[in-house]
Amino acid sequence: MHQPVRRLVQLYAGLALYALSMALLVRSGLGVMPWDVLHQGLARQLGWSLGVVTVVVGALVLLAWVPLRERPGLGTVSNVVVIGVVLDAVLAVLPEPSSLAVRVALVPLGVGLNAVATAAYVGVHLGPGPRDGLMTGLVRRTGRSVRLVRTSIEVVVVVAGWLLGGTLGVGTVLYALAIGPLVHLLLPRLSVRPPAPVS
Template structure:
C-alpha cells in the first residue's frame, strides 16, 4: 500500500539521521561519508546536517552525466536525513563518560541498518550516494566492490584531512553495516504485489 511505503520511507530517513547524530555525539568515528560531512562542517559555518544536504545535492547533480533517474526516495534522502541529523544533535545530550559514548556508537550502527533497510525497502529509489555508485558501475564496467571501496576511501581520506572524525566507530560501521542491512532488508522490503497494486491505484 502506498501509505505504508511512504510511512516506511520517511520513518527510515528520520531514523537514519538520528542514528548518524548518535555517531557524531559518540565522537568515536563516523562512517566515511559523514567523516567528509563533518570535515567540511569544521571548515565552514554550516552545520553537519546542512553540509549533508549540500553534498547530497552535489552528488545528485553527478547523476546527470551518468543518466541516473532520481525517485521520491532519492530527493527525500537529500533533504530529510540532514534535517533529522541536525535536530537530533540539538536534542541529544553530549555524553562525557566513555561507556556512554560507546553505547551511543553501538546503538547507532544497528539503528542505521534498520533505517537503511526501511527506506530502501520502501522502493522509492536509491539514495544519491548509492545511485552514484551504481551509475559508475554501469558506466565503467567495474565491480560494485571496487567502485564502492574507491568512493568510500576517497571521501574518508578527504574528510579526515579536513578534520572529520575517523576511528573505531568507522571500523565498526564498515564491518557491521553490510551484514546487518543484508539480514534486515528482506524483512522490510515492500512486497512486489503491494507495489504493483499501489501503482495501479494511482493510475
C-alpha cells in the first residue's frame, strides 16, 4: 500500500477504533477515560448524546489552541468529528451487558483497544488530537513537565465530570495507569513517518 494511502487508512481506522474503545468502557459501567468522565457528565446535564458532547468539547478545546499558537493538521480536525460520530453509532447498536463478568471484561478490552487506536492515529503524524495539542501547547508555554501538565488537566476534567454525574471507577484508574506504557510500546510499531522533502 502506498504510504499516503496507508497513512489515511490508518488515521481513520485508528479514530474509529478509538470511538469503539470509548463505547466499550461506557458500556462496562465501571468507569470511563478521564476526558469521558467530563463528556458523560455534560451529556447527562445537557441531555445531549455522548458523541455530540465529545465533538463540541473537542471543538472548544481546539479554540484554546489559538492563544497557544498550536497548528492543527488533518488528524486534528478528523479527531474532533470522526470520534464523536462513530461513538454515537456504536452506542446505538452496542447493548448494555447484563452480566458483571462481561462488564468487567470490557474494561481491559477497551483500554487495550484504545492504546492500539491511539498509537495508530498518532503514528501517522497528521496532527495531534485537540486534547493532546492542548497539553503540548501548555507544556511549551509554561515550561512545565508533560507529566505535571497532563496530570493537572486530567484531574480537573475528572473532578468536573464526576461532579456533573460522569462515571468515575476502576476503568478510569486502569486507563490512567496503563495507557501511557501501552502506547509507548505500540507507537514504534505503528509509526509511519511522512517522506522527507526533496531538497
